[in-house]
Amino acid sequence: xxxxxxxxxxxxxxxxxxxxxxxxxxxxxxxxxxxxxxxxxxxxxxxxxxxxxxxxxxxxxxxxxxxxxxxxxxxxxxxxxxxxxxxxxxxxxxxxxxxxxxxxxxxxxxxxxxxxxxxxxxxxxxxxxxxxxxxxxxxxxxxxxxxxxxxxxxxxxxxxxxxxxxxxxxxxxxxxxxxxxxxxxxxxxxxxxxxxxxxxxxxxxxxxxxxxxxxxxxxxxxxxxxxxxxxxxxxxxxxxxxxxxxxxxxxxxx
Amino acid sequence: xxxxxxxxxxxxxxxxxxxxxxxxxxxxxxxxxxxxxxxxxxxxxxxxxxxxxxxxxxxxxxxxxxxxxxxxxxxxxxxxxxxxxxxxxxxxxxxxxxxxxxxxxxxxxxxxxxxxxxxxxxxxxxxxxxxxxxxxxxxxxxxxxxxxxxxxxxxxxxxxxxxxxxxxxxxxxxxxxxxxxxxxxxxxxxxxxxxxxxxxxxxxxxxxxxxxxxxxxxxxxxxxxxxxxxxxxxxxxxxxxxxxxxxxxxxxxxxxxxxxxxxxxxxxxxxxxxxxxxxxxxxxxxxxxxxxxxxxxxxxxxxxxxx
Numbered sequence: 001x002x003x004x005x006x007x008x009x010x011x012x013x014x015x016x017x018x019x020x021x022x023x024x025x026x027x028x029x030x031x032x033x034x035x036x037x038x039x040x041x042x043x044x045x046x047x048x049x050x051x052x053x054x055x056x057x058x059x060x061x062x063x064x065x066x067x068x069x070x071x072x073x074x075x076x077x078x079x080x081x082x083x084x085x086x087x088x089x090x091x092x093x094x095x096x097x098x099x100x101x102x103x104x105x106x107x108x109x110x111x112x113x114x115x116x117x118x119x120x121x122x123x124x125x126x127x128x129x130x131x132x133x134x135x136x137x138x139x140x141x142x143x144x145x146x147x148x149x150x151x152x153x154x155x156x157x158x159x160x161x162x163x164x165x166x167x168x169x170x171x172x173x174x175x176x177x178x179x180x181x182x183x184x185x186x187x188x189x190x191x192x193x194x195x196x197x198x199x200x201x202x203x204x205x206x207x208x209x210x211x212x213x214x215x216x217x218x219x220x221x222x223x224x225x226x227x228x229x230x231x232x233x234x235x236x237x238x239x240x241x242x243x244x245x246x247x248x249x250x251x252x253x254x
Numbered sequence: 255x256x257x258x259x260x261x262x263x264x265x266x267x268x269x270x271x272x273x274x275x276x277x278x279x280x281x282x283x284x285x286x287x288x289x290x291x292x293x294x295x296x297x298x299x300x301x302x303x304x305x306x307x308x309x310x311x312x313x314x315x316x317x318x319x320x321x322x323x324x325x326x327x328x329x330x331x332x333x334x335x336x337x338x339x340x341x342x343x344x345x346x347x348x349x350x351x352x353x354x355x356x357x358x359x360x361x362x363x364x365x366x367x368x369x370x371x372x373x374x375x376x377x378x379x380x381x382x383x384x385x386x387x388x389x390x391x392x393x394x395x396x397x398x399x400x401x402x403x404x405x406x407x408x409x410x411x412x413x414x415x416x417x418x419x420x421x422x423x424x425x426x427x428x429x430x431x432x433x434x435x436x437x438x439x440x441x442x443x444x445x446x447x448x449x450x451x452x453x454x455x456x457x458x459x460x461x462x463x464x465x466x467x468x469x470x471x472x473x474x475x476x477x478x479x480x481x482x483x484x485x486x487x488x489x490x491x492x493x494x495x496x497x498x499x500x501x502x503x504x505x506x507x508x509x510x511x512x513x514x515x516x517x518x519x520x521x522x523x524x525x526x527x528x529x530x531x532x533x534x535x536x537x538x539x540x541x542x543x544x545x546x547x548x549x550x551x552x553x554x555x556x557x558x559x560x561x
Contacts, residue, residue, distance in 0.1 A: 017345045094307050
């Protein structure tokens, strides 16, 4: 029982933390994504994505939801850790009787929670721009958990590695943003010319956006089984890598 | 009964610097134990090893019979550590911080204990204040509260009174003494040697990563064969050194006091000499060596009295 309280308290702290600064952590991303929706729906209001046979706005909604989910899950765990390291309150986590897996899970769930809150809010805003229909709600929720889980874990690793706030922006500006923008959020990779279509297949975020789009509209560029395998494997590898980093106290223990 | 803490042959290096060198220490349950040493002696590193903040290179450390590496979750529950650095979680107020901290240690609905600790540390009226709004001294009180909130068996205080006003220092020590009387083991590091001398039963002195002495406080002090005679006089005498050739470190103070340092064996003869002199004596005090003298001797010698 006390073990559950220990774990629950970490999850509660992580969610409580981002709720206390909700203007920055929840409402700010809503504004920027809503602007995408307004601009794209106005600019491409009568355009159809030929490969999918659907309106462009319906095509980009799952991508935009996933993009926000990715950015916010990553931001939550990475900032939670870098602030804790900067203020020294990381010792609270180190002195408390958490198992290494509890630390990974607790921080990860905090990141997932923020990702899902922002993702759900964006979906609700998106319903002003299209019918709101989702091909498979269950799969979309499942994939949302998986994808936000991956970027929460990635955020923990970045937070552990980073020694200052600048290091976190290296991750988000030089890895996450380019990989997300080049993953097919705004276009079908089948439309890309020659080699670029093939290069996209090496981008793991492409499979995440693609599987989310499958759950949303029932069509995808890659095989769903391939996407699930790649994304699922990445999740498992990152989960155990993060737990291992906590075990050895990577950059948090002397 | 298990020892509160057993440290065996613990070593830790940072590059070429040996922070801990073959450290051996045993602390009994219920002891008030002092861990003293100059800056960089390895005290905080040793506490870090206890609490899981530092990975030791070799050796074994157990807390109430549990290994700090193999059974780290059990050992962490038994410990309440006040770190030396003032650290804080900027998102929460005082009470929220203590609620979260209680939860981390598996304690739910801990309001009563939180109230007790807040009262004892004079933080009750600040319970709704965000930590960023607390003064340095208040932040330190909160650090102490965090370490106590889960009612640990062993309380480790790493320089807990640095930067804390005299009033709180006294109320803190009253509270810690009460906890010790209830059976809690207290481990204290402090730069205020008078505090250690007043509070601790047994003391270890670390120097350059090595334990250079560990003993009952009185036994440690006995190691210094020193008596200081303070004689308050009406007037400053001439030729002080010639009057008392057997005394060492003769000093005249602004408060008309003559300070003479001697050994235990010579104190009576020196007192006779003072009495039989022509000096106009107002008052006489005889003081024994202090912990500070032991500390200075052992640490300045660089660990010659290694045990």
